[in-house]
Amino acid sequence: MSKQRLCGQLSSLSDKNLGVAHRDDTGSTTLLFGGQPSPSKSDATEKVTQLSLAGEACLDICSNNDAGPEVMPGAKWNTVQFVAVADLRAENATDKDPDSPYAWMVIFACLISLMLSIGINDAYGVYQQHYQLTEFPNATTAIISWIGTTQFLVMCVGGTFSGFLCEHFDTRVMSAVGAIIMGVALIAGSFCKTVQMLMLTQGLLYGIGASFPFVAGTSIPTQWFTKRRGLATGIALSGSGLGGMWMTSATQSLIDSVGRPWAMRVTGIVACVAVLAISPWMRVRLVPSRNEKIIDWTLLRDLRFNLFLGAVVFAVAAYFGPFYQVPSYSVVVLHKSANWGSNMDTLMNGLSVLGRLAVGFLADFTGPLNLFILNTFLAAASLLVLWVPFDSVGTLIAVDLLFGFAIGGIVSVIPVVAAQVFGLARLPSIIGLLFIGYFAGGLLGVPPMSALLDDVGHRTNYSSSIWYMAILPVCSLLFSVAMRFLLTRNLCTRV
Numbered sequence: 001m002s003k004q005r006l007c008g009q010l011s012s013l014s015d016k017n018l019g020v021a022h023r024d025d026t027g028s029t030t031l032l033f034g035g036q037p038s039p040s041k042s043d044a045t046e047k048v049t050q051l052s053l054a055g056e057a058c059l060d061i062c063s064n065n066d067a068g069p070e071v072m073p074g075a076k077w078n079t080v081q082f083v084a085v086a087d088l089r090a091e092n093a094t095d096k097d098p099d100s101p102y103a104w105m106v107i108f109a110c111l112i113s114l115m116l117s118i119g120i121n122d123a124y125g126v127y128q129q130h131y132q133l134t135e136f137p138n139a140t141t142a143i144i145s146w147i148g149t150t151q152f153l154v155m156c157v158g159g160t161f162s163g164f165l166c167e168h169f170d171t172r173v174m175s176a177v178g179a180i181i182m183g184v185a186l187i188a189g190s191f192c193k194t195v196q197m198l199m200l201t202q203g204l205l206y207g208i209g210a211s212f213p214f215v216a217g218t219s220i221p222t223q224w225f226t227k228r229r230g231l232a233t234g235i236a237l238s239g240s241g242l243g244g245m246w247m248t249s250a251t252q253s254l255i256d257s258v259g260r261p262w263a264m265r266v267t268g269i270v271a272c273v274a275v276l277a278i279s280p281w282m283r284v285r286l287v288p289s290r291n292e293k294i295i296d297w298t299l300l301r302d303l304r305f306n307l308f309l310g311a312v313v314f315a316v317a318a319y320f321g322p323f324y325q326v327p328s329y330s331v332v333v334l335h336k337s338a339n340w341g342s343n344m345d346t347l348m349n350g351l352s353v354l355g356r357l358a359v360g361f362l363a364d365f366t367g368p369l370n371l372f373i374l375n376t377f378l379a380a381a382s383l384l385v386l387w388v389p390f391d392s393v394g395t396l397i398a399v400d401l402l403f404g405f406a407i408g409g410i411v412s413v414i415p416v417v418a419a420q421v422f423g424l425a426r427l428p429s430i431i432g433l434l435f436i437g438y439f440a441g442g443l444l445g446v447p448p449m450s451a452l453l454d455d456v457g458h459r460t461n462y463s464s465s466i467w468y469m470a471i472l473p474v475c476s477l478l479f480s481v482a483m484r485f486l487l488t489r490n491l492c493t494r495v
Helices: 041-047 049-053 101-122 124-135 141-168 171-189 195-219 229-258 260-281 297-301 303-332 338-366 368-387 393-422 427-444 446-455 463-487
Strands: 003-007 017-024 028-035 057-063 076-083 090-092 286-288
Touching: 101 124, 101 141, 101 171, 101 195, 101 229, 101 260, 124 141, 124 195, 124 229, 124 260, 124 303, 124 338, 141 195, 141 303, 141 427, 141 446, 171 195, 171 260, 195 229, 195 427, 229 260, 229 338, 229 393, 297 303, 297 427, 303 338, 303 368, 303 393, 303 427, 303 446, 303 463, 338 368, 338 393, 368 393, 368 463, 393 427, 427 446, 446 463
Parallel strands: none
Antiparallel strands: 003 017, 017 028, 028 076, 057 076, 090 286
16 A cells, blocks of 8 residues: 655654654554664564654554664664554643653542542442432432433533533533432432432433533543553543542441431532542643643544444443342342342442452453453353352352452553554544443443343342343444554454
């Protein structure tokens, strides 16, 4: 295939190395550099960091001694393969260096913001159980589930626009505003006596507030690291699992001791104060050098991104089902106590934290997309092999362990895949577009599961709902495998 030379010598290379970039008509870019002596693979990674941060993501680095002899005859070369979706250039938003102690403070701030934004949503299963069995026993499961679903869907819609706002306004201010709205929403919800009013407060208003720290905490970490990006992102995103883990137990304890209204008030105050406290560190490092649209629609012209978006939709659809239904399943089917059911959610959130950290660590060595595929397979296997055929305490614990670990790894590696394959400079807007996929996944997940439980299972037989949950990660697996084969068919490639 013919290639057009884009640039000659690159200023970022040393005097003894020469770099030449080519782009073919598929949008792929190849950077050739070498010289005497030939640069090592670690040197290659360092040399392409600046180009990668400018909007073109490094796909793979491989040796190719035959590359570019017309440029430097007799030299040994390394070839760096890129996937260029948008030819963008980024500007620094701060003088702070990446991979620095300050960068780790940003990661800690992102961890806390996700702990209190998406972590509270992860713990909604406790409220679902309380509403379904105690406070609103005459309301359908589907109607009650819309409170938590509305929460997440509004976070996704808000995230679409807050991604744009994070690129053009101070993310520290946006996080602080979101913290105040989160606190007001939960405190207002504590005075509500109907499902409809809870949808407006605990669902709609909380989702609006949480969208700002949610999208900032999701998209900022990858900008602050070039060497251990996967690990740093995994640590930051483990906040949602940590939040779901301790919030599940704390919420159940508060409901049992002081009642649901005061449980919401305490949660609202804690969320507001904590997110306000870490807001000064919630800042981006890179911003686009020119004004962009709210959503980068040009990505939809790329088949690779469309396959990735499809994988994300079904992965998100699969995410919340077990978290929402395990507590009530434990009571209705296994005849366990409400505390035992909430403890199962705590266990699942705890394993999701381990999954996030493990995948974050391994992504730097094996490739984030490879781990996305592996974890999607494990999530599908946990539901199809363990939960579908068995109704027992032992298998539910096994499902909690395996699904929690796998789904945690999936959600933590999504922004890493986006950064590696589609570039860092526009990551907030890319994440904004992915939030549309999250929104679709939210609609595709819990509402149909709850409707199946009401209409087919009559609120006592969970089989149809579990089958539906099991199909979703299988669909995500098919999309992600297709994307990987479109990028490369070499199974040993780190991608």
